[in-house]
Amino acid sequence: MLVSLNWLQEYIDVSAYKPEELAEIITKTGIEVESVEPVAEDVTGVVVGCVVSCEQHPNADKLSLCQVDVGTETLQIVCGAPNIAEGQKVAVATPGAVLPGNFKIKKTKLRGEVSNGMICSLQELGVDEKDVPAEFSEGIYVFPEDAETGVNAISLLNLDDIIIELGLTPNRSDAMSMAGVAYEVAAAIDGQYQLADEKVTPVEDKTEDHLSVQVEDPEANPYYGAFLIKDVQVGPSPLWMQNRLTASGVRPINNVVDITNYVLLEYGQPLHAFDYNRFESNEIVIRFAKDGEIIKTLDDQERKLSSNHLVITNGEEPHAIAGVMGGAKSEVQEDTSAIILEAAYFAPSVVRESSKDHGLRSESSSRFEKGVDPNRVERAGKRACELLEKYANGKVLSGVASFDQLDRSEKQVTIQTSRINDRLGTEISNEEIQDILRRLQFSYEQEGEEFKVTIPTRRGDVVLFEDMLEEVARIYGYDRLPFTLPEGSSQAGGLSLYQQLKRKTKAYFEGAGLNETITYSLTHESKATMLMSPEIEQEAKAPVGLAMPMSEDHSHLRLSILPEMLESLSYNVARKQHDIAYYELGTVFVSEEEQVTAQPNEVLRAAGALTGTWHTNPWQQEKKDVDFFVVKGVVEGLSEHLNIPFTYEKAKLSHMHPGRTAVVKAGDEIVGFIGQVHPKLQKELGLKETYVFDLNAEKLFTKYSKEEAFQTIPRYPSVSRDIALVVDREEAAGDIVSTISEAGAPLVKNVQVFDVYQGENLPEGKKSLAFNLLYLDPNRTLKDKEVEEAHDNILSAVQENHNAEVR
Amino acid sequence: MKERLEQLKQEALEKVTQAENIQSLKDVRVEYLGKKGPITEVLKGMGKLSKEERPVIGQLANEVREEVANAIETKQSRLEDEALERQLEEESIDVTLPGRPVQVGGPHLLTSIIEEIEDLFIGMGFEIKEGPEVETDYYNFEALNLPKGHPARDMQDSFYITEELLLRTHTSPVQARTMGKKNGSEPVKMICPGKVYRRDTDDATHSHQFTQIEGLLVDKNVRMTDLKGVLNTFAKQMFGEDRDIRLRPSFFPFTEPSVEMDISCKVCGGEGCSVCKRTGWIEILGAGMVHPNVLEMAGYDPKEYTGFAFGMGPERIAMLKYGVDDIRNFYTNDIRFLEQYHKA
Structure with missing residues (x-):
């Protein structure tokens, strides 16, 4: 709502306030003032002139030579407007006048003829193009005939007005009128206003x-x-x-x-x-x-x-x-x-x-x-x-x-001073309430501290006690409310275990060198189902789509964080940022229905994508690109951090490299996957080798258990032994580690792969794996003989289960 | 013999002085102090001496021996020190070369802001609550005093999935859900951060996805001054002790009275500048006393229980606090943007 200050002044005297002051008062008592702007910039020296004569300029086709009566004198002015004519009342900027943009008008000569000023268009006087009446948009402005020659054209055109723009909330439609604004301003400044009676003579x-x-x-x-x-x-x-x-x-x-x-x-x-x-x-x-x-x-x-x-x-x-x-x-x-x-x-x-x-x-x-x-x-x-x-x-x-059949009745709301004070935390008196109601021009009947208030129909938004509470509070002034703190029952604030785990997981990823992203939940239909983790794929019937999407790119809710994350990798790489390691903790939306009717399951995922160089130190000639084992290391670290053991099984998933992808399991359950993005997709996105992981954080957090008994630091020495085995190339190192751990239990405490070799000096189709084993009994020093026995057991187990040859 | 020993001593000490490295020093030791060395020889020849001479010469021989040994040892440790010094000199490195980089990532700026706000309210005894991003029409609108047909819930503003399901347009439904679980008798004191969605075309100041933090306190005898006190504590901790707040009337369907909270402008200190549009104040959040209809729908008796609620946008706070000028920056995930705020 645009409010002309000149117009408002005719209804209520606001001349005691600077426009900014008035705006501040209106904002603080009820309606936000969004701007205070003059209609036109400072303009001076413009008067109404009468075009006494208008002739063709002797030296220019498109110019006219005019004699203009400006009341005190008659000026010769050269004018270029097509609509200038004899007898018109026009706006004349006389010599010394200042137009918007600090444009000073001086006596000048145009094509050899003296010009003592300028006949103005509304645009030249600072009026917005869109507010100029169509008939004057291409030329000078022409006043109605009754305009008096010599008077100030600025006020006549209302260019000295100031416009206050009100940002009206939906409840204050009463202020969508000058009368409504006047009632509001009257309440705000404690002024006088009444909508005047209409006078018709039918x-x-x-x-x-x-x-x-x-x-x-x-x-x-x-x-x-x-x-x-x-x-x-x-x-x-x-x-x-x-x-x-x-x-x-x-x-x-x-x-x-x-x-x-x-x-x-x-x-x-x-x-x-x-x-x-x-x-x-x-x-x-x-x-x-x-x-x-x-x-x-x-x-x-x-x-x-x-x-x-x-x-x-x-x-x-x-x-x-x-x-x-x-x-x-x-x-x-x-x-x-x-x-x-x-x-x-x-x-x-x-x-x-x-x-x-x-x-x-x-x-x-x-x-x-x-x-x-x-x-x-x-x-x-x-x-x-x-x-x-x-x-x-x-x-x-x-x-x-x-x-x-219109209902014109006025509604009543009853308020009590004590109840008002209880709600606001104030000590407002009965007299102050009376005064506030008088300013609002709400009539009332009072009995002790109880007021039966009659709400004028112009204020249809005031219906409940709470609405009146607001009326009292805003006129009383929110500035006058003291600061207190809630006195009620107190509780210990804090994070739930789930929230703590979210923070723990984020802190881990960041410590591991990954940056957090926040990507869009809404994505293209084709991307909504791309790179889903197998356990999500099993549950989700179809991606949840919007009834009326704004664009195809944001039409469906994601089932994986990865597609949008890869998109942001691609965005960075296109801007020459080649080394990116991102993670995000966010929900995906799993609906088990073909046609959604119920809220989908919102499953928290921890996903990540890495590309480019993982670690570099150029002057030491060190450079390590991201590879499968970098990503696996990150995931293994999380497994340790949350104290949930993971196992990895080779898998073929769509959009993933068929030989470099694994599902991640916790116990028997699939909790996500890791691997390299399929080279075809990499190419589409303009990415080099890119590795991703996507884990079911929701499930992992339910498996997390904080209670871990303290383990005594071993007092007895451990014994370290190595084993080198030659096995078929397809044998998985992880399986052999399991065999060793099982066969060596309980003495073998740790098995570590320390060498993998295939190539020269080995038969075709074979590889060599070397393991370091740690034997330990927490209660005593181990005897060589015991270690020998356990070691022999392990050797026969790997020979039997993996057809391994000891080197 | 005495002379012989004195002479040997002089010779040996002379050689020790001349020795330039550890090897030649070793040679001196072998030559003079070894089993076949001249001093041993002298001692061996002691048998020929008289009873009286024997102890005198023996003592002298031992003294000479000791003196030479000491001289060798002193010299040796000096030579060793010199050798070590030379070695260390050779090991010297250019300490101005860069260190081996340790790769550390960091949180998204919005997460930093949200967690800062969470911690601040946890300190005031608030819990953190979360709720679904796909909401029912009931919780997103109806339970918040926005009945069907209310202009504020126009289809144009929301992403509907079905007639009854939509992407939540604010975090306020978490209020309704949390209150609903209390059987109308327990107090509630919580904040809920989360993602929200609106039908807006993405531009510098609009994003179809953004974040919100909603706060709610319901109890017996909650007053408007309590809201003012809590918000004041928040504003001072979040933006600085020197900032003032003001409340001014506003409108939200789920609160009555409703207010907006401004903080004094940091740039001009309240004098008025271009950042605060010459008002001296910057709008931070919306708040109000929980509408009786909302309390009632959640099962509370609004005559017995009252409460306040507030809601704010972490994007806006980030933009104000760090001068981020385009909301899309939060969602394009440009590494150069993300890394700037790891210390935030």
């Missing part, structure tokens, strides 16, 4: 003799009033009205339309004027449209209606979409001589639907949608009649043709 002829109103659905349209105004002369509206419309962001059109718009801004009540003759009926019927019915609206669009759209008809065809836009057929035109003026109350939900379906949000619909003041509907009609009499030569017929 002719004897009665509206009801010419018009009838029929409403088919009173709930959708509880009040419809039609005024009839005859002998109207359509022309420009007075300059002051045009100025106020312009200041409010509404473009002036003609006196009739401008008056309806002016009253809309003044009262907050949208009105509509039909050309009576073009309406072609004495019968106004308000009904829901028939499916498929067509109306051509004021913007020259043919619109197809359906049965949820309320329309104003002449008994046969629609002439307006109720509360949204009028029809082209009965539009007020230059030859219009009689008008039907509509002042109605349309149900908010009805207007909202029409406005939404037709994509039309107008000054009118936005007010109806929030509910207008029922006690101001008819008054607004009268106000428009008053102005039509004054400024359009209208003869207003007496009375109004109407349908009326």
Whole structure:
């Protein structure tokens, strides 16, 4: 809502405040002021001049040589505007004048002729292009004939006005009018304001003799009033009205339309004027449209209606979409001589639907949608009649043709001073409450500390005790509330185990050299199911899709974090950032239904992607690229960190390298996978070798157990032995480690692979693996013989199970 | 014999002095102190001496022996020290060369901010609660006093999946869920951080996915001044002791009264500048007293229980605190952006 300070000043005296001060007060008591802007930058020295003569410039085709009377003298001015003509009243920047951009006007010569000033367009005076009336957009501005020569053109054009922009919350639709703003400002600064009475002088002829109103659905349209105004002369509206419309962001059109718009801004009540003759009926019927019915609206669009759209008809065809836009057929035109003026109350939900379906949000619909003041509907009609009499030569017929089932009753809310104080934590007195209610202009009956408050209908948002609590609090001033801390029952705040584990996991990954990302949950349908972990793939029937996505790229909820993470790797690599190690802790959305009806399971995953160099120290000639075992090391570290043992099994998963991928298991359960991204996908994304992991953090956290008995530090020495084995190349080292651990139990405490070799000196298809074994008995020193025995056991076990040959 | 010993001593000491390395020193030891050395020889010839002479010469011989041995030892340790010094000199390195890099990652800026806020409220006795990102229409809207047909819940603003399911548009449903579990009798004191989604086209100030932190306190006799006190504590800890707060009226369907909280502008100290749009204040969060309808729907008697709620955007806080100028930075995951904030 744009509020002209000059206009507001006519309703309530705010001259004691600087605009910024006033804005601050309004913001603090109720409505946020978003900006305070002058209509135009500082402009001085511009007066109304009368073009006494206008001739062709002797040396230039496109210039005119004008003699302009500016009251005190007559100036010769060269003008380049195409629309300049003798007899016009124009805005003249006299020598010494300053225009926006600190542009100083001086005497000058143009093509050999003296020019003592400049005849200005509105744009040159700092008016926004969009606010300039169409007829003056290509040239100079021309004042109405009655403009007085020599007066200050700046004030005449309202360019010295200041506009306060209010950011209205949905509950404060009462401030969508100058009257509403004036009531609000009066409460804020403790000033005086009352919406003035309308003064109409109707002719004897009665509206009801010419018009009838029929409403088919009173709930959708509880009040419809039609005024009839005859002998109207359509022309420009007075300059002051045009100025106020312009200041409010509404473009002036003609006196009739401008008056309806002016009253809309003044009262907050949208009105509509039909050309009576073009309406072609004495019968106004308000009904829901028939499916498929067509109306051509004021913007020259043919619109197809359906049965949820309320329309104003002449008994046969629609002439307006109720509360949204009028029809082209009965539009007020230059030859219009009689008008039907509509002042109605349309149900908010009805207007909202029409406005939404037709994509039309107008000054009118936005007010109806929030509910207008029922006690101001008819008054607004009268106000428009008053102005039509004054400024359009209208003869207003007496009375109004109407349908009326509108509830205009005022609601009551009871408040108690003590209850207000309990809720606010204040010590407000009865007298202060009285004062606040007086400022709000809410009447009341008081009994002790109890106030029965009558809420004026303009404040339809005040219904409950809590609403009144807010009214009292804001006028009293939030600044005046003291700071206290809650006194109630206290509890120990803290993180749950699950939340602690999330933080622990993040800290681990970061310590391991990975950076955290946050990627989008919504992704392309094809990416939603890409790189799913096998256990997710088993559960998820289909990715969860949006009913109306904004774009294909964000249409479905992810089942894996990896596709979007790889996308961000690709983004970085394209920007020459080649070495990236990322992780993310985030949810994926698993629905077991083909067609989603219930909330999907939200499963927390810990995923990561690494590419490029893992470690480098150039001057020491050290460089290690990311490989499978780097990623596996990261995952193994997490396993140790969470104290959950993992095993790894070779696996073939789509979009993954068939020979470099493994599923990760905890016990018998699959909890994720690791491996290299399939080279085809790498290439598509412009990535070099890229390795990923994706773990089911949700499941891992449930397996986590903090209670671990303390293990005594061994007091006896351990014995270290090595074994070198030659096995088939396909034998998995991990399986052999398991065999060794089992066969060597309980003495073997640790088995470590320390060499892997294949190639020269070994038979085709064989490889050599070397292991270091650690024997330990925590209770005594081991004897050589015991170690020998255990070692022999191990050797026969690996020979038997893995066809291993001891080297 | 006496002369002979004196002479040997002089000779030996002379050679020790001349010895330039450990080997030649060893040779001196072998030559003079060895089993076949001249001093031993002298001792061997003692038998020929008289009873009176024997102890005198014996003692002298031992003294000479000891003196030479000491001289060798002293010289040896000096030579060893010199050798070590030479060796260490050779081992000298260029200490200005860079160290071996230790790769350390770090959290996302939003995570840092969220965890900072979490810890701050944990310190005031709040719990952390979480809830689903795919919500029911009931919890996202209805339970928060946004009945069907309410303009604020327009289809245009939300990502619906079905008529009853949508991506939550705020973290407020966690309020309703948490309250709902208390049977209308226990107090609630919690904050809930999380991802939320709105139908916005991504640009410098809008993101279809962003984060929110919601706070809720419900108990008997909760006052508006308590809200002001808690928010003041938060603002001072988060933004600095020298910052002031102010509350001004606003509107949210789930609170009444509703307020917005501003903090005094850091750049101008409240004087007014371009950062605070010349108001001296910067908007940080929305808050209010829990609407009686919301309490009632969650099973509380609004005559007995009252409460306050507040909600804020970590993106906005990050943008204010660190001057991040484009919200998309949080979601493109440019490594150069992420790494800047590891100390945050």
